[in-house]
Amino acid sequence: ELDEAKLTLLGRMDTPLSAADEGMGRFRVGITDEMKQERRERLTAVTLDSVEAAANRYLVGRPSARAILGPADEALHPREEWSRESVN
Numbered sequence: 001e002l003d004e005a006k007l008t009l010l011g012r013m014d015t016p017l018s019a020a021d022e023g024m025g026r027f028r029v030g031i032t033d034e035m036k037q038e039r040r041e042r043l044t045a046v047t048l049d050s051v052e053a054a055a056n057r058y059l060v061g062r063p064s065a066r067a068i069l070g071p072a073d074e075a076l077h078p079r080e081e082w083s084r085e086s087v088n
Helices: 002-013 019-029 033-045 048-058
Strands: none
16 A cells, blocks of 8 residues: 555656746745655655554644544534534
8 A cells, every 4th residue: 555655646746747847836936846856755755664663653642533424413412522614
């Protein structure tokens, strides 16, 4: 699965851009070809161990939240600790 994810991301990164889009990336953000290549190399170097280490560092033991967007539905059996907010 990790290899498939990396191939998907690399494919998206390598999608051809119009000359205007390519130029704007360089002009507005300063992204160079060398920076793009370094990003590809870093992505290629990702391992399951490095993903696990990142998850442990940034996610494990930290508070989390979930959101459900859509019409209110009593069939979901809302819990007391849940809150509902209308975004209309």
